[in-house]
Amino acid sequence: MTFRAINEEITQCIGDRMWEPGGLIPSERALAVEFGVARGTVNRALQELARAGLVERKRRTCTRVVLHPVRGARIAIPLVAQEIAASGATYRYRLLLRAERAASACDADRLGIEPGATLLHVRCLHYSDDRRYQLEDRLINPAIASDTLQESFEKEGPNEWLVAVAPFSRAEFTLSCRLAKRRGGTLLEIDPKAPVFIGERRTWLLARPITAVRMLHPHTHRLMTTL
C-alpha cells in the first residue's frame, strides 16, 4: 500500500461525502490501522493533500476537509528559453536594442529608480522554431553588478545572465492584454488590430530594484498550469 494509494482512497472518501466539507477526518493513527499501513505513510499522504488544498491540518489538533477549497490557484510563469525547449521546439534569440541611458520619468516609474540615473535598456526577440514567440523589453538597474555595462547580450538573453548574477527576494507580476497597434506589436509582426498578451515582471533584491521586463506575445499565446 503506497502513500499514493492512500492519497486516492482519502480523496475518494472526500469526494463521496463520506467525510463532509468542514468536517473532521479520522486521526492518522486510526487511518493507519484502517488501511493497514504505518502512520508515516498516512502522514505523507495527508501532507500532500494539505498542500493540494483538499484538507486543512491543524497541528496537535485535527485534520478536516477544507470548506472553501480554492482561495486562488496559482499559475506558473516559466522562463522563455526553458518553455520553448520543453515544448520540443528550437529556441532562437535576437537582440534588437541595447542602450545605456538616463532614466526618463516613465522609466524611473517602471523600474523604481531615480529619474536621470543610468539604466540599461534591452529589447530582444525570442523565436520558437523561427516563429516570433515573445518580444522582451527590459530595463536593468546597472547597480546590481559591477559588470552590467560590459554585457553585450548579443548571444544570450538578459534572463540567462540575470539568473546567474542577480538573485532576487521579491517579485511582482502582471498579466494583461491590449491591441497590438503600438511599436511592440509591429515588432512581433502581427496585425495591429489583433490583441497581444502581456506579462510584466519586476524584481527586487531587498529594497533595490533589479529589473523590469515587459513580455509581449501574440494573442494565440496560452499560459497554462496544472496543479
Place this chain on the structure above:
Amino acid sequence: MTFRAINEEITQCIGDRMWEPGGLIPSERALAVEFGVARGTVNRALQELARAGLVERKRRTCTRVVLHPVRGARIAIPLVAQEIAASGATYRYRLLLRAERAASACDADRLGIEPGATLLHVRCLHYSDDRRYQLEDRLINPAIASDTLQESFEKEGPNEWLVAVAPFSRAEFTLSCRLAKRRGGTLLEIDPKAPVFIGERRTWLLARPITAVRMLHPHTHRLMTTL
C-alpha cells in the same frame, strides 16, 4: 537536526558554489552520515529542494544542482466575489442562462465527458460597483452531486455552490486573450474590436471532471501577484 536545518545547509552549499550548478550532490546516504542524521531526513530535505527547483533528482541515479534555476513565479487567480470584495467595491451577480442539455462534441471536449451525456450550462455576469467585471460561462458535470440539477443559481454564482459541494484534486488553468467580437464580448458590452482577457479553469476529482469555466474580462483587467 531537523530536515529544515538540513535543507538550509544544503541551500547554503549551493549558494556558496561548494557544489557547482549542474554538478553532482553527494548521495543521500553520504549526506546522512555527514550531518549525522537518518537518511529519511536527508531524503525529505532533498525532496523539498527538488520541489523548490534548486535541485534535480534522477531516480536511481543521482541528484544534481539545477543549472538554470527556474525562477518561474506563480500568479494567484482569486475567486471573483472575493476579489471584488477585497478591492472595496460592491459585488453584484446576475444569472443569464441556465440550461440542462446533452453534451455536444465541443462541450464533451471542453468538460471531458461523453458526448450526449447530460450537463449543466450556466452563464452569468459578475459586477463590480455596477460595472461589468466578468462574464462567466460554465459547464458542470451533474454527476458530481445528487442535487446538481435542483440548483437554480438565481441568487448565487456556481462558484460559491461548487466550493461547498465539490472538492477537487486536480485543476488546470489557461490564460489568453482574443478580440471581443463574439458573443461573450457583446455580453460584456465592450467594443467588438477591443480585446478580452480570458481565464479558463478545469477541475477534476481524481479522474472525474467536475467543471469547466471560461471567464472573460475587459482588456483593462489586470492579474497581479507579488511574491
Place this chain on the structure above:
DNA sequence: TAGTGGTCTAGACCACTGA
C-alpha cells in the same frame, strides 16, 4: 554488481490542545 533514489515500517519523542 555496486550504488542510487523512492518508499514503507515500527517505534519513538515532542509540544501542544482541549476536555
Place this chain on the structure above:
DNA sequence: CAGTGGTCTAGACCACTAA
C-alpha cells in the same frame, strides 16, 4: 491527561542505472 500532528530513527526492500 489523553490524543494529535510533526518529526526523527534505523533498518529494510525495490527497481533500476551505470560501470
